[in-house]
Amino acid sequence: MDIASIKAAAGRLAGHARRTPLLSSPFLDEIAGRRVLVKSECLQHTGSFKFRGAYNAVAALDPDTRARGVIAFSSGNHAQGIAAAARLHGVPAVIVMPADAPQAKVDGTLGLGAEVVPYDRATEDRDAIGARIAAERGLTLIKPFDEPMVIAGQGTCGLEIAEQAAELGVTTADVLVCCGGGGLTSGIALALEATAPGLRARPAEPEGFDDVRRSLASGEIERNPALSGSLCDAIVTPQPGNLTFPIMKRLCGPGLAVSEDEALRAMGLALKHLKVVAEPGGAVALAAALFRGNEIEGDAVICTISGGNVDPAVLARAIGA
Amino acid sequence: MDIASIKAAAGRLAGHARRTPLLSSPFLDEIAGRRVLVKSECLQHTGSFKFRGAYNAVAALDPDTRARGVIAFSSGNHAQGIAAAARLHGVPAVIVMPADAPQAKVDGTLGLGAEVVPYDRATEDRDAIGARIAAERGLTLIKPFDEPMVIAGQGTCGLEIAEQAAELGVTTADVLVCCGGGGLTSGIALALEATAPGLRARPAEPEGFDDVRRSLASGEIERNPALSGSLCDAIVTPQPGNLTFPIMKRLCGPGLAVSEDEALRAMGLALKHLKVVAEPGGAVALAAALFRGNEIEGDAVICTISGGNVDPAVLARAIGA
Numbered sequence: 001m002d003i004a005s006i007k008a009a010a011g012r013l014a015g016h017a018r019r020t021p022l023l024s025s026p027f028l029d030e031i032a033g034r035r036v037l038v039k040s041e042c043l044q045h046t047g048s049f050k051f052r053g054a055y056n057a058v059a060a061l062d063p064d065t066r067a068r069g070v071i072a073f074s075s076g077n078h079a080q081g082i083a084a085a086a087r088l089h090g091v092p093a094v095i096v097m098p099a100d101a102p103q104a105k106v107d108g109t110l111g112l113g114a115e116v117v118p119y120d121r122a123t124e125d126r127d128a129i130g131a132r133i134a135a136e137r138g139l140t141l142i143k144p145f146d147e148p149m150v151i152a153g154q155g156t157c158g159l160e161i162a163e164q165a166a167e168l169g170v171t172t173a174d175v176l177v178c179c180g181g182g183g184l185t186s187g188i189a190l191a192l193e194a195t196a197p198g199l200r201a202r203p204a205e206p207e208g209f210d211d212v213r214r215s216l217a218s219g220e221i222e223r224n225p226a227l228s229g230s231l232c233d234a235i236v237t238p239q240p241g242n243l244t245f246p247i248m249k250r251l252c253g254p255g256l257a258v259s260e261d262e263a264l265r266a267m268g269l270a271l272k273h274l275k276v277v278a279e280p281g282g283a284v285a286l287a288a289a290l291f292r293g294n295e296i297e298g299d300a301v302i303c304t305i306s307g308g309n310v311d312p313a314v315l316a317r318a319i320g321a
Numbered sequence: 322m323d324i325a326s327i328k329a330a331a332g333r334l335a336g337h338a339r340r341t342p343l344l345s346s347p348f349l350d351e352i353a354g355r356r357v358l359v360k361s362e363c364l365q366h367t368g369s370f371k372f373r374g375a376y377n378a379v380a381a382l383d384p385d386t387r388a389r390g391v392i393a394f395s396s397g398n399h400a401q402g403i404a405a406a407a408r409l410h411g412v413p414a415v416i417v418m419p420a421d422a423p424q425a426k427v428d429g430t431l432g433l434g435a436e437v438v439p440y441d442r443a444t445e446d447r448d449a450i451g452a453r454i455a456a457e458r459g460l461t462l463i464k465p466f467d468e469p470m471v472i473a474g475q476g477t478c479g480l481e482i483a484e485q486a487a488e489l490g491v492t493t494a495d496v497l498v499c500c501g502g503g504g505l506t507s508g509i510a511l512a513l514e515a516t517a518p519g520l521r522a523r524p525a526e527p528e529g530f531d532d533v534r535r536s537l538a539s540g541e542i543e544r545n546p547a548l549s550g551s552l553c554d555a556i557v558t559p560q561p562g563n564l565t566f567p568i569m570k571r572l573c574g575p576g577l578a579v580s581e582d583e584a585l586r587a588m589g590l591a592l593k594h595l596k597v598v599a600e601p602g603g604a605v606a607l608a609a610a611l612f613r614g615n616e617i618e619g620d621a622v623i624c625t626i627s628g629g630n631v632d633p634a635v636l637a638r639a640i641g642a
Contacts, residue, residue: 018342020342021339021341021342021364023364026432026433027429027432042596043344043595043596043597047594047596104593111348112347271598271636272425272633273368274364275363275364275368275597275598276364276596276597276598277592277596277597277598308596312593312640312641315592315640316640316641319633319636319637319640320633320637
């Protein structure tokens with residue numbers, strides 16, 4: 001993974017992925033005490049940044065391999081990204097998905113024409129399930145984050161952040177990235193290293209599921225004690241990836257973690273002031289920008305809203321938060 | 322008002338207004354039975370298209386006149402547009418606003434530094450109030466729609482629709498526009514006439530407040546029987562404008578009207594599938610695209626979401642709709 005692979009991904013995505021807006025509001029600036037720029041990937045196709053990496057990975061397969069189909073395991077957003085990318089290429093997709101995934105994500109995946117295979121997040125090993133089905137049907141497994149073509153695809157978001165921030169006169173700032181396994185964070189970090197050296201990626205996570213923050217602090221890969229029970233389901237992963245962690249260790253600033261209540265409040269403020277829908281896991285970076293200002297330096301901060309696929313009941317909670 | 326004034330407005334707005342995205346979702350296409358492209362002006366500064374016309378009108382004033390300040394009467398979105406435009410130019414703004422305007426709009430206007438003067442929508446004449454205060458303080462009154470510089474500013478939305486639709490291969494379609502006094506509708510109609518003759522503007526309104534639809538049908542300016550009581554407060558005006566109606570009569574296709582329930586359902590679908598917040602009045606064009614397909618021709622339809630400034634209780638209703 002390097003800037004060349006990210007630029008190649010940008011070429012594959014041209015005309016297919018949306019260039020999502022970098023939004024802002026004077027009301028959010030006032031809350032944060034500094035300028036806040038919000039890369040709104042909830043407006044990406046399928047409602048999350050995952051479409052970028054998924055499309056790049058499917059597009060990069062050789063045609064004969066691609067024609068047999070692809071398989072993915074995902075809590076939902078990678079699933080929809082793979083389903084949409086497969087459909088756009090006219091090939092089949094199988095998604096191995098946690099049985100407790102939000103219904104909105106299951107419906108979104110089915111609606112995009114994929115086959116969904118459920119598994120128990122607490123007792124079953126999704127990697128093993130995915131590998132078995134892939135072998136049986138001749139499908140290519142596309143991992144959600146520890147996969148070079150996926151990291152390169154997510155990195156295109158970083159290219160856009162660098163360009164859009166520069167257009168607004170911001171060339172020095174922390175870039176807070178909603179972080180699960182680290183695909184988006186490491187991709188953005190690589191893109192910024194090459195195109196905007198004054199911008200520094202920093203992972204944002206939910207408290208209690210801050211494996212990346214702890215791993216960056218200790219210098220070793222650390223695991224989360226639990227793998228379910230977070231409202232921020234989209235970014236709960238066991239541990240940082242073997243490919244993504246070395247990139248993050250080399251390039252990222254310290255991680256930040258926010259409470260579920262802070263994520264819900266950030267969702268409510270995104271609805272009110274930016275007019276966009278964030279899912280809880282997609283709101284942790286905005287929450288860190290708004291409520292953890294004492295851990296951030298500089299006159300401006302950039303953050304991602306990484307996705308907006310949320311069940312109505314949780315959205316209703318955010319409106320009341 | 323002509324294409325030259327709209328292109329001049331585009332020059333004034335460059336670097337100040339957002340080029341809002343033309344969003345879409347395969348799930349909305351399926352509901353509508355045709356391709357649906359959604360110009361998402363809820364993502365504009367201040368949460369509605371009104372920033373365009375307001376900024377253009379303030380920017381076009383001669384500097385001495387502008388320095389004395391501006392005044393506007395508005396149910397809320399024009400208010401916020403004027404407040405933001407005045408603040409960006411460093412001049413004072415007074416807003417005459419209905420006493421029953423949504424609190425989100427009052428707060429938004431106050432938060433942008435304007436002075437708010439409330440009036441009773443049912444018993445008082447906002448035009449007279451605005452004219453009196455303007456004379457007393459030497460302010461320039463900027464009308465919400467029947468004002469050439471405002472129409473020209475709103476027309477820049479039409480220039481973008483023409484360009485963005487062409488990029489997606491759509492050059493023949495109805496363009497459904499959320500319509501109150503007709504500033505956005507007439508501005509878009511003028512822009513499309515000059516730059517995309519295969520696209521035709523059509524006003525969309527709430528049932529019971531469909532003065533523009535009835536005026537287009539009769540050929541004469543018709544009034545609404547009531548001026549309050551609609552959930553779609555942003556686009557309830559007494560009648561089409563003296564400047565906007567002749568433009569709409571010459572260029573627009575027949576109007577469409579939707580129920581409040583349809584507007585709420587469209588809001589819910591915009592949240593779910595586009596990840597954007599629409600206010601009820603800002604959702605009537607999407608509602609018409611989705612639920613009045615038998616009144617529309619062609620393989621594709623374009624519609625505006627004109628604004629997203631909605632009180633939490635109404636947003637919660639939309640989530641449950």
